[in-house]
Amino acid sequence: MHRNTTTRRLAGVALAATAMAGIGLATAPGASALGKDGVLETYEFGLYYNSGQAGCVFDLFNYETTFANDTFWKASGTCSGFxxxxxxxxxxxxxxxxxxxxxxxxxxxxxxxxxLPAGYKGTASDTFKNKISSSYPYDAH
Known part of the structure; x- marks a missing residue:
């Protein structure tokens, strides 16, 4: 009987540890950052409609081969470029x-x-202003 109780307790501890590990993964940094929701979060790259990081944002978590079918988003309220x-x-x-x-x-x-290095923000130069059509978190060439 003692062995059966110990086995059940160990199984319960293992189950609890597995559940906690799953919760930890679900709340890990970047786990909720999915992009394309109008909120520029940590671990995302954002493109803005206006200079100075103003107006609506298009936020990316992963590469985008073409922006042809993408639009600027707003999380709430109003913003230019929506x-x-x-x-x-x-x-x-x-x-x-x-x-x-x-x-x-x-x-x-x-x-x-x-x-654009990590943490960088700025207004696009003449070469890129209103000319960007794709982006990648790695050198695509």
């Missing part, structure tokens, strides 16, 4: 990810290439 296409319509950006992001002036990592 519903406008992201393709060739970005004036500024903010890299809240932990690594460098690459942007390109054409779809599929073609055209001029620019790099």
């Amino acid at each position: 519903g406008q296409t992201t393709n060739d319509n970005t004036a500024s950006y903010w890299n809240r990810d932990t690594g460098t992001w690459w942007v390109y002036t054409d779809a599929d990592a073609d055209g001029a290439e620019g790099t």
